[in-house]
Amino acid sequence: MAHMLDIDQLRTFVAIADTGSFTKAADLVHKTQSAVSMQMKRLEERLGRAIFERDGRYSRLTEDGDRLLDYARRIVRLNMECLASFGDVDLAGRVRLGVPDDYADRYLPEILARFSRSNPKVEVTVVCEPTPMLVERVNSGDIDLAIITHVDGKNYSAEIIRVEQLLWVTSARHCVHDETPVPLALGRPNCNWRQSATEALEKAGRPFRVLYSSWNSTAVGAAVLAGLAVSVLPESAVRPGMRVLGPSDGMPALPACKIGLVRNHHDPTALANALGEHIIQSLDNLNVNRLQAAE
Known part of the structure; x- marks a missing residue:
């Protein structure tokens, strides 16, 4: 008969996977390094497989x-949800959510409305910052979870909860995209959308210049609507007054945008798990509503 897995061992395993270090994981799960090593030895014995290999330090x-x-991850989260469902009182307290401002405008109204109706005693603190800063905050325990733009190959683990096509957008009343070089309004240099845009233009041989650079999506959108520049946005972020550009306008194809959910797995709470599920359901409903509206 197969051995049952120990949830505490799995929680420690997740901490090691996220930090890349037994020492750092020991601090997160409040155990000694020797206790963490013993837990992982027993977990490997239960599985009959090696789950770690050394890579330098x-x-x-x-x-x-x-x-x-x-x-x-799923077992630890389900354990928290199960315990919460048998609690004697409704969920109450504070949960901390991070989200870039360009997602806040589109997703937060639906997410917070749904969550508030189901959990009226919970206070949600929202932090609006770019994805790299939010990932750091989750890893350090400053926030409980964050909605981010996911980039493959990064050293963090995210659940992909939505995929949208990146689109070129300009003002519906102007033809600034016909200029040479084409003026752009984009995020800061380490913004993934900016990198995708400039790489696509360089590959297509289309001259460009970045005229406006900001982390603030409202500022970038204002430059587009004023007819000052072209930008890139996910499909759901296209606003009234904007026009989508394509190959017939001389603009190359862009990749898809992956939206992910990053959780603090080191110290999960019932509140954070509940909000995480609401986020996933809300963005799923957004997909359904979009399809229904198109039919």
Whole structure:
């Protein structure tokens, strides 16, 4: 008969996977390093597989470790949800959510409305910052979870909860995209959307110049609506007064935008898990509503 997995061991395993270090994980789960090492030895014995391999000073997941990680996250989260469902009182307290401002305008009204109706005693603190800063805040425990723009290959783990096409947009009343070089309004240099836009234009041989650079989506949108520049936005962010550009306008194709949810797995709470599920459901409903509106 197969052995049952220990949830506390899985929680420690997730902490090691996220930090890449037994020492750092020990601090997060409030155990000694020797206790963490013993837990992982017992977990490997239960599985009959090696789940870690050394990479210099750090510990890297094996192929079996990668496979276990997704199960471990779900088991730990379901355990929290189960305990919360049998609680004697309604959820109450404060949960901290991070979100870039360009997602806040589109997603927060639906998310917060749904969550407030189901959990009227919960206070949601919202932090609006760019994705790299939000990931750091989650890792340091400053916030409980964050909606981010996910980039493949980054050293953080995110649940992909929505995928949208990136689009070129300009003012519906102007033809600034016909200028050479084409003027652009984009995020800061390390913004993934900006990098996708400039790489696509360079590959297509289309001259461009970045005239406006800001983390603030309202400022970028204002430059577009005023007919001063072209920008890139996910499909759901296109506003009234904007026109989508395509190959017939001389604009190359852009990649899809992955929207992810990053959670603080080191100290999960019932409040954070409940809000995370509401976020996933709300963005799923947004997909459904879009399809229904198009029919």
